[in-house]
Amino acid sequence: MNLKKSILAGMALVFLLAGCMNKDDVTEFNKPALYWYKQIGSSISSGNMDKADEYYISLKSEHMRSPLMPTAIMMLAHAHMNDEKYLLANYYLDEYNKRYGEYGSREYTDFMKLKASFLGVKDVYKDQKLIMDSISNANKYLLRYPGSSYAPLVNTILIRLHMSQYLLNENIAALYERTGKPEGAKIYREKNSGSVVGMTDITPPEQGVIGMVFD
Structure with a gap:
């Protein structure tokens, strides 16, 4: 249950940060992990799941070991489940288990x-x-x-x-x-x-x- 609470806290944080983003910055490569994390949250908030998936690929390719990765993956899993895209939800859950899954989680x-x-x-x-x-x-x-x-x-x-x-x-x-x-x-x-x-x-x-x- 601690994992679930941390995921919910992370989701609340990313939605708060997403509202403070600089919308004029359109250079979509070589960005800090927090940038991609905010973009994922912003895209989920606006219902643009295709874009959220694209931003996840950027986060994963540029910052594979970022501590933001686990929460980003679980955010996307929950968002796709809420969007009734269950195969994609399972994809992200498999990603989480492969990279971070331990018995407790x-x-x-x-x-x-x-x-x-x-x-x-x-x-x-x-x-x-x-x-x-x-x-x-x-x-x-x-x-x-x-x-x-x-x-x-x-x-x-x-x-x-x-x-x-x-x-x-x-x-x-x-x-x-x-x-x-x-x-x-x-x-x-x-x-x-x-x-x-x-x-x-x-x-x-x-x-x-x-x-x-x-x-």
Whole structure:
């Protein structure tokens, strides 16, 4: 949780500094690390995530060992998640883990990666592999961090994923039945026979299957 607090403090600082920038300075190379850091914050504030990514590349290429790098990476991860760009959010979380991840910080970043993958499920028919991978990763998380403060949310994610998988199999089975293919229906109902949830546990949503966990 200390990592999360430091990230939030860093984000508040960069937004404050971004408002004090000299807008007349247009030379976009060979700049101090703080310049690129401010530019990232300013671009995030204005919703220009493409520009924020470009400024990160400049910060990374010119100041790889800057102490501003970890906070910049996490700022971008959170900003892309808020922008519903979950693949990019995961890219930055992987960057953070690769460069700065230790056991204490990975508990948080691994949870954020799982959350990004979960929120990235938009269509259960098209995202079947993502659902299966997310179930696997959620189980691994609970084994790796058994006492994690994020465990209740991870369990909620896991149940929602199992529900979506169950409904998907049931919908496919029903389709096979309607088209006169009982053997196909049987195969998909057998897949649900070992599920941790049952139809009585599920209220089919009016829109979507995953639903929102983080509201």
